[in-house]
Amino acid sequence: MAALIPPRSSSRSSASAAGPAQPPEASGPDVVAAGAVVVRKGPAGREVLLVHRPKYDDWSFPKGKQDPGEHVTTTAVREVLEETGVEVRLGRPLLPQLYAVSGGRAKKVHYWVGHVVGDDDVSGYEVNAEVDRLGWHPLDEAAQRLTYLDDLHLLEQLREQPRPTSALVVVRHAKATKRRDWDGPDPRRPLLDVGEQQALDLARVLAAYGVSRVHSSSSTRCTETLRPYAEEQVLPLEELDELSEERADSEAAATLLHTLAAAPESSVVCSHRPVLPSLLAVLGVEEEPLSPSELVVCHHRRGELVATERHLPSQLG
Structure with missing residues (x-):
């Protein structure tokens, strides 16, 4: 049976030269988020949709926190729409990301391949304080632009099976x-x-x-x-x-x-x-x-x- 591999730890945090730091005591509930690696067939091959967040000055895939009572699949679709203006349906799941955030809490981000439903034009998206730039990028170009190693892992998973399911x-x-x-x-x-x-x-x-x-x-x-x-x-x-x-x-x-x-x-x-x-x-x-x-x-x-x-x-x- 095809199945997901267990979650991998994120590479966004690193240990000091003196050895791994002891994790601080958690100050609240863990954070759950979801997003998608949205893909389309472009003029020269497959392209993915990336967003730039001015708060962190990073390039990543669209994602966001789960609302109370919301299922993570709904979170993924909603966040893509809010951050890009593009409607998607979820394709196959990708490996979730797991890493520490402020207050000693863990954050788990669920990802899927996203397939566009309807119009994939993002030129009319109104940029805002959360997303000030966005666009479609060929896979090789996206690999150069992405900020985080974990997101490169997501891109590699897409390369393994880029076609729609x-x-x-x-x-x-x-x-x-x-x-x-x-x-x-x-x-x-x-x-x-x-x-x-x-x-x-x-x-x-x-x-x-x-x-x-x-x-x-x-x-x-x-x-x-x-x-x-x-x-x-x-x-x-x-x-x-x-x-x-x-x-x-x-x-x-x-x-x-x-x-x-x-x-x-x-x-x-x-x-x-x-x-x-x-x-x-x-x-x-x-x-x-x-x-x-x-x-x-x-x-x-x-x-x-x-x-x-x-x-x-x-x-x-």
């Missing part, structure tokens, strides 16, 4: 009414209130990956999990018996997954805990059982699995 998201339905508390047919068992909120949180994560094809088990608890996203994005929600618990069809489900994995668009498939292991096995992925509304993002390039991620969109439940 598509995401196939496999999700377990949100928290539903318990079987013992439901008198009707089990396939019609609905979500609880907490499950409805989980579905809303899930919609924000799916939006970050630019999901444009929505497939669900025909059971109510699955369709209700994806309906907020489908309605928000004005997308058809395809209900499939072969993804349901009662009428699961492994051969038909495998055909569907292979088709979606080979497609250039990003997709989501929602099913049930007993069915999910067989679906993930078709994709060559092994995972521990998912919690309600938890998801695995499988990044493919022409049907080949490139990387995987696992996310829990909501802390409710």
Whole structure:
């Protein structure tokens, strides 16, 4: 299974000649941030989008701190838009950066490859106190301009697989009414209130990956999990018996997954805990059982699995 390598320590801080300094006692919670290495095909090859921050006089990739209650995938997309004016969807994940900041706290920055959605022209961006210069740069030129060694590591990761990938998201339905508390047919068992909120949180994560094809088990608890996203994005929600618990069809489900994995668009498939292991096995992925509304993002390039991620969109439940 393709997977992320564990985080690497940042090279932004260094030890003194007398030996490593003892870290100061942390004065607050750790900092979480997110960003993207945004790439496009330029006249002479691949280009990446860099920003200059006058406060630090550095050139880096767009990124920023996570807002309270915000999922890191949403943070990455929002920060790119705020710092460059460019809308992106997230591609494959890159190694996160981890380093110390003021007060003895740790800062972890999550990164993805970012693919432009719509216009990639940044000439109309209104520069400000946070970003006073920005622009597209060929990869070799970007390597000369970037300030931090860690960002050069990100650029090298992009070089390893610069072409776009598509995401196939496999999700377990949100928290539903318990079987013992439901008198009707089990396939019609609905979500609880907490499950409805989980579905809303899930919609924000799916939006970050630019999901444009929505497939669900025909059971109510699955369709209700994806309906907020489908309605928000004005997308058809395809209900499939072969993804349901009662009428699961492994051969038909495998055909569907292979088709979606080979497609250039990003997709989501929602099913049930007993069915999910067989679906993930078709994709060559092994995972521990998912919690309600938890998801695995499988990044493919022409049907080949490139990387995987696992996310829990909501802390409710």
